[in-house]
Amino acid sequence: MNQAVTINEFKALAERLGMPRHQLAEKLGKSERTLRRWETGESPAPRVAVDLMRRMLQDSTLPPGEPSFTFIDLFAGIGGLRAGFEAVGGNCVFTSEWNERSRQTYLANFDCDHGIEGDITKVPVEAIPEHDVLLAGFPCQPFSIAGVSKKNSLGRSHGFLCEAQGTLFFDVARIIDAHRPAAFLLENVKNLVNHDKGNTFRVIRKTLEEDLGYRIDWRVINGRSFVPQGRERIFIAGFRKDTGFSFDGLELPDIETGPRMSAVLHPEDGSEEAEHPYTTGARARVSDKYTLSPKLWSYLQGYAEKHRSKGNGFGFGLVGPDDVARTLSARYYKDGSEILVRQKRKRPRRLTPRECARLMGFDRPGRPRFEIPVSDTQAYMQFGNAVIVPVVESVAAYMLPHIHDAMRANLGQRELALEVPQGLSVG
Incomplete structure (x- = not known):
């Protein structure tokens, strides 16, 4: 309560x-x-x-600098989940990300002595170190649902070994099954709950709760509480032992009083240093290359008008300093239409990758600047696929006491197992 x-x-x-x-x-x-x-x-x-x-x-009784828990970072992207859990004292001991350019950005911003594994489907579970918490922003793939009775008649296994096989969620499940971490946090698009008429989420819940025996809760969180962007994502938290965890007590800042685009846009008044290739000159003006070409701007206007005439709401999104943006997507590099910045006496422009880093919470005042070592196209895709870091930080801070409770329960279970005579089970 x-x-x-x-x-x-x-x-x-x-x-x-x-x-x-x-x-x-x-x-x-x-x-x-x-x-x-x-x-x-x-x-x-x-x-x-x-x-x-x-x-x-x-x-605080821990030696200075010693992490309070370990975690692994699966489908890591550019490290949004990792950043949130490091902020509350976690230590990453394993990372997996298949995209080469995302690995480049990840390595530019995080110490990674353990390296980065590529395709998690090819990593045997015994090669993954023990960990207290599993983090995964797994892609949502179609789940093939088949009746258990039919599978039994064909002599095939059922449970998550059957229903989730062939999906990347299966790889999350097999790692949880092998290592039995104290807790996990999974992140996905908010429509995961309704995907395939609810069947996908049914399989996920059955796998985590019934097959693997974890206590789970989930919540769709709008990142607009922290950044000037409407971005809803589902977070699924699970604990090996019942710690009384529920997302009901998680308090977030009021969406209506959240920040506006002025918090992320380049001020262009000389108050920040120019950063090539995003801004130039003494006043750090946004480079002209981000201004839409006449042809693209004409196309977007015509496209929007065409759909307006049909009563549809499709079109571009224009923002200024006092506005909140639409969701930044991985396709932003194509035309930038979902978030275009108004300019005086000029055509609108795209956000710069630096502004995208701020919009996703990777860059914030008082923090080291997030390094962007890739092309604009790659940066737009990476930020569009990422999680909002301050959202994860809030979730991690809220989960932390429950993580420690589950860790203590895990430790007690292991100690008890050592004392039980061979051939007996402790449950």
């Missing part, structure tokens, strides 16, 4: 942690302004935040 706590309880825990307000706010996935309200009693701190602070106090 997400009950509020007294101001004294919150202040006592904050004092014992001894963190600067900005650091504590980051750990809790909240703004400094929210913490000030809790400190003054303007609004009560939620129980979930205080529980997390207690866990942080327990974990």
Whole structure:
């Protein structure tokens, strides 16, 4: 239950942690302004935040710099899930990403002593190290559903070994089955729940809950709480032991008061340094190459008018500093039509890759600049396929005490197994 706590309880825990307000706010996935309200009693701190602070106090007994849990990063893309879980003290011990250019960006931004594996379907489970948490932004592929009775009549296996075989979700399942991590977080498009009339999600739930025995919950989260972009994704959290986890207590900033495009657009007033090839000159103006050509702008206008005349809503999306953008997609490199920036006395322009990095939360004030070592085309595809980093950070912070609870339960199970005489089972 997400009950509020007294101001004294919150202040006592904050004092014992001894963190600067900005650091504590980051750990809790909240703004400094929210913490000030809790400190003054303007609004009560939620129980979930205080529980997390207690866990942080327990974990402070670890040697400085020692991670509180290990995780693996599957279908890693450019590291959005990793960034979120590193922010709450996790240590990545294995990475898999098949796309060569995405691996290039990943390696430019993360220490990866363990290297990056390519095609996860070709990696044997014994080659993957033990880990506490599994992260996977797995692609959604069609699931072939067949009745168990029919499979039995043909002498074939059923359960996830049958229904999810041939999909990339199967590879997530086989790794969970082999390593039994304390927890996992899976991310996908929000329509996963309705894909194939709900059959896809039914197989996923059955696999995780019945076949693998995990307790799961899920939530569709709109990244607009953190960045000026409407972007909904489903997050599925699972725990090997029942820790009482539920997404019901996860509090997010109000969508309506979220940031606007001014937070990500180049100011073009000299307040930031020019960054070739995105901006040029003393005032760091956006390079002309991002302005649409007359031919493309004419085409997009004609295309939009054609659909408007038919009563459809298809067309381009124009934004200015006070607006919120549509969802950035992997096809953005084609014409940029979903997010075009207005320009005075000029045709609209595409976002620069640097602005895309900000729009996805990879670049934020006070953080090291996210390196973009690839072409614009590749960058647009990579950011369009990525997760919004501050969303993952909030989910990771919310999951953290439950991860530690599940880890302790896992440890107790292993210790008990060592004490049980051979031939007996501990369940």
